[in-house]
Amino acid sequence: MMKRRFLLATAALVATACADPTLVAPADRSYGALFDQMWHETDLTYSMFAVKHVNWDSVGAVYRPRAIAAQSDFAFARVLSDMLGTLHDRHVSLTPGAGAMPMSYVAASDLLPLDFDSTLVERTYLSRRLSAAVAPHFDAGWISPSVAYIRIANFVGDDWGAELDGVLDSLQGASKLVVDVRSNPGGNYELALDLAGRFAEQSRVFGYVRIRNGPKHDDLTDPIAETLRPTGRRKFTGTIYLLTNRRVFSSAENFVLALHQLPNVVTIGDTTGGSSGRPVTRDLSNGWTYELSTWIEYDADHKVVEDAGVAPSIVVPRSGSGLAGKRDAVLDRVLQLTASGG
Amino acid sequence: MYSKYAARHALVVLAAVPAAALAQSEPCARPTSVQASFGLSQNDRADAAINNTQYQGRGPQLSVGAAANVRSVCVEAFATGGAHYLRPLNGGFGSERVLDGRADLFVLKPVASSATNRATLALGLAAEVNVTGTKHSFADGLNTSNYRLGVGSIGPAFDASYRMLGGRVFAVATVPLVSVVDHPYVAASSLDPTPGLRVASWSSLRGGSGQLGYERPLSRYLIGTVAYQVSGLRYDDARPVRTLSQMLTFGFRLTRPTEARR
Numbered sequence: 001m002m003k004r005r006f007l008l009a010t011a012a013l014v015a016t017a018c019a020d021p022t023l024v025a026p027a028d029r030s031y032g033a034l035f036d037q038m039w040h041e042t043d044l045t046y047s048m049f050a051v052k053h054v055n056w057d058s059v060g061a062v063y064r065p066r067a068i069a070a071q072s073d074f075a076f077a078r079v080l081s082d083m084l085g086t087l088h089d090r091h092v093s094l095t096p097g098a099g100a101m102p103m104s105y106v107a108a109s110d111l112l113p114l115d116f117d118s119t120l121v122e123r124t125y126l127s128r129r130l131s132a133a134v135a136p137h138f139d140a141g142w143i144s145p146s147v148a149y150i151r152i153a154n155f156v157g158d159d160w161g162a163e164l165d166g167v168l169d170s171l172q173g174a175s176k177l178v179v180d181v182r183s184n185p186g187g188n189y190e191l192a193l194d195l196a197g198r199f200a201e202q203s204r205v206f207g208y209v210r211i212r213n214g215p216k217h218d219d220l221t222d223p224i225a226e227t228l229r230p231t232g233r234r235k236f237t238g239t240i241y242l243l244t245n246r247r248v249f250s251s252a253e254n255f256v257l258a259l260h261q262l263p264n265v266v267t268i269g270d271t272t273g274g275s276s277g278r279p280v281t282r283d284l285s286n287g288w289t290y291e292l293s294t295w296i297e298y299d300a301d302h303k304v305v306e307d308a309g310v311a312p313s314i315v316v317p318r319s320g321s322g323l324a325g326k327r328d329a330v331l332d333r334v335l336q337l338t339a340s341g342g
Numbered sequence: 343m344y345s346k347y348a349a350r351h352a353l354v355v356l357a358a359v360p361a362a363a364l365a366q367s368e369p370c371a372r373p374t375s376v377q378a379s380f381g382l383s384q385n386d387r388a389d390a391a392i393n394n395t396q397y398q399g400r401g402p403q404l405s406v407g408a409a410a411n412v413r414s415v416c417v418e419a420f421a422t423g424g425a426h427y428l429r430p431l432n433g434g435f436g437s438e439r440v441l442d443g444r445a446d447l448f449v450l451k452p453v454a455s456s457a458t459n460r461a462t463l464a465l466g467l468a469a470e471v472n473v474t475g476t477k478h479s480f481a482d483g484l485n486t487s488n489y490r491l492g493v494g495s496i497g498p499a500f501d502a503s504y505r506m507l508g509g510r511v512f513a514v515a516t517v518p519l520v521s522v523v524d525h526p527y528v529a530a531s532s533l534d535p536t537p538g539l540r541v542a543s544w545s546s547l548r549g550g551s552g553q554l555g556y557e558r559p560l561s562r563y564l565i566g567t568v569a570y571q572v573s574g575l576r577y578d579d580a581r582p583v584r585t586l587s588q589m590l591t592f593g594f595r596l597t598r599p600t601e602a603r604r
Contacts, residue, residue, distance in 0.1 A: 023388040023396045023584035026432035037394070044580070045528060098483050213527045213538070215580040224533050280529045281485040283393040287435040289482045294528045 027285035031076050034284055035067035038080060041282050046292045047212040047220065048277065051306050052087055056217075059086050077103065077288070084290065089306075090249060091277035094290045102291075109246055115270075115318040116182040116245055116328070118151060125149070125331055135167045136160075143331065147338050148174035152195065155187030155251045161194035161231065168198070168234045176338050177236050179259070180243040182269060182330070186250025189278070196258040197231030199240060199265070204228050206258040207305070208298040209278070220296065228258040240265045241334045244312055248272040256310045257299055266337075267312040269330045274309035370416035370452060371462045371503035371512055372409040372557075372595070379405045379567060379593020385426050385440060391527065391581040392478045392489050397438045399428035403589050416464055416501070418448040422589070435481035442474040442587075444573075446551075448514070450501050460505045468499035468516035470551070472573075474585075487529035491583060492537060493547070493575065495521040509558025517550040519543075525579055542577065549575040557595065565595040 027033070039060045049056055063083040070076035077096040081103035084092045093104035122129070122139065126149060129141035137160050139151040148171040150164075171177070179199075186192070208223035242259050244267055253272045259265045277293025284290065297305045314337075316330045383403035388396040403424035410417045423443035430436060450466035476489045495518030503512040524537035555569030569591050577583040 020398070020431070021386055021586050023386055023586060024394060027394065027434065095482050098481060209533060211528065211531065211533070219527075226533070278531065280487055281480045281482070283395065283434075283436055283481055285395070285434065287481045289480050289485070 029286050031070055032064070032068045034076075034286055035064055035080065038282075038284060038290060039064070039083070042084070042292055043217075044215055045212060045280065045282065045294060046087065046092070047210075047294050047296055048087070048089065048306060049217040051296060051304055052089065054087055059083060080290075089277060089293055090273070090275040091279040091293045092291060094288065096288045098287065109273075112246070112318075114183070114247070116247070116330075118153070118183075120326065120328055121149075121151070121180070121331065124326070125328065130167060130170050134170065135163055137163055138167050140167050140171065142171075142174070143178060144335065144338060146173075146175045147178060147335075148176070149178045149180065151180040152184060152252075152255075154184055155189075155192040155195070155255065158188060158191060161191060161198065164195055164198050165232050165234050168232075168236055174236075174238065176239045176241065178241045178243060178331070178334055181248055181252050181255060182243050182245040183247040184249075184252035184255075185247070186252045186254075189251045189254055192251040192255040193226075193228060193258060194231050196255050197229050198234070199236060199259060199262060200228050200230045201235055201237070202230065204258075204261045206261045206300055207254070208300075208302060209295045210298075211278070211295045223298065223302070226254070226257075226297075228261065237264065241337070242267045242312075243330050243334070244269040244272050244310070245330075246270050246273055246309075246318070248309075249275040250277075253305060253310055254297075257305070260310060261300060266314060267310070268314040268333060268337075269312050269316055270318055271311045271315075272309040274305060274307045276305045370409070370411045370450070371464065371501055371510065372416070372418065373565075373597045374410045375408070375565070375595045375597035377405075377407045377409075377567065377593055377595040379407075379569070379591040381405075381589055381591030381593075383424055383426070383587060383589035385428060385442070386431075386584075386586040387428065387438070387440070387474075387476070388584045389476070389489065389491065389581070390579075390583070391525065391529075392438075392476065392487075393434075393436070395434035395436070396431045396584075397428035397434075398431050399426040399438070399440065401426035403591065405589075405591055405593065409595075414452065416448070416450040416452065416466075418446075418450070418501075420444075420446045437479045439477045439479075440474060441476075442472070444470065444472040446470045446516075448499050448501065448516070450499060462501075462503045464501045466499050466501075468497060470495045470497075470516065470518065472575075490524065490526060490530055491585075492524035493518075493521055493577075494523075495519070495547075495549075507556070507558070509556055511554075511556050513552065513554050515550065515552040518547060521547045523547065523577065523579075525577065525581065525583065527581060546578045547575070549573065549577075560594075563596055563598070565597060567591075567593050567595055569593075 067079045081094045085105045093102040095102045125143045126141040143149045205225045206228050207226040210220035276297040278295045279291040316333050384400045386398045405422035407420040426440045428438040447469045450464035452464045454463040471494045473492045479486050497517045497519040499516035501514045503510050521542045522539050523542045551573030553571045557565050557567040560566045571589040573587050575585045
């Protein structure tokens, strides 16, 4: 009898533990509700309304009727994407379903002809290239007997910063070094700083960020210093030419900001793209996702990086027509400088 | 073999508890002892810092605890932790991996007991710290973000027990009166690793935890326990949080021979 009661009590406890409580109401997946969800979440999360001079209430009032009137998921996605596009922020995008292409903002300057071709550098300028097996994330070699060249195409992934130590080992003997991040779209912030730290001999503050931390548009943290810290085992102490262009974005701009603080670094080329937002992904209740910027980044002089970019020390104007004459004007300028002892 | 060694080792630890403390143990519902239990927990979470969907998952949960009776005050400490894989309810998307840990400290003063100590009631204070780390995988299958929620609370607690069915049925409950909360507004970043602690009173943070169980001596040193624990939280932040954690555990309490009571 006693055992039976005990078993009954245990069974009751098990049954209770398996109950499905309801903590929030199931989501409404109508176009109106999904629109409201995205508009509200963007209102709560996006960090640069003031920088972009956007009245989000007005944007919502304009786009909500269009969202409700959408006749298909595709049309609805276009409305949402157009609404996000009013933020003029490359870090803001909509991905309408797993596997779908993100719908992102494209600035007019992104459509201008490229003034950089990595294959032209490889074909015309680079000799004694390092094997891709030694440095799979870098394109490295020599552009003159004393000037070494390293190209970092992106900062995607983790934990390959130490690869740069091997590259620098292989380029021993160079008196000058070209670090080319042109058309680098960014990637992993921590990785970019890890790589930048391999050129630093001491810690330096290179910028500041303010992170959205409350429901009001101006709820932002106090400026948080971004610090470049030395990493790696080998330092290159000679002159470094850091090549930039308008297609340098995001964590690649963090890399440029960080190296810009080093006394032996000369930035050369064009201003960077001006796109720094530390995006976070958000879910929509229909399985779509979107990304929103959550910080405002400032350079060491407290100037906003977004839209302004990082200007080089030496400007090489873009041709406007791409790679005229099949020469790389920025690399030619570097070779001029190195030949003249600059 | 190993379990025998562990049991002997635990008894040595118990023997080291001051005799004066043990002598005062009778008013407390639980004897001076150490305990370990293992069970299954179910976590339900809805954290608007992540999204507005409820996620649920079950997984193993391990708890350890100790009880000591010091000058007619019952001191009990518990720590529990587990890892869970959470799936969305109501047709939501994405998934979550949750790592949580919780520690409780109860200081209870017996206030009433029947003549034969058949029923006991103790009141006092409980301090609780609960830390949860969540890795959220988004519906796109590509991106993940890390979030955290830390809550430290102090509030009143009660512990009641009743001897029946050859053992003792017990109920323990506590509610947070004042809490300190770390709940980042957006996904955790390497730039803001330090907790942004905020004080929350009952008006913004409501919750409670309770335990209902049964324990019964299995031998002179060993008490078997079965318990159902539940804890809930409702935090009305700019990013509201709702959590409900349920746990069913089976375990053992090791005590000195004289402490194992029927």
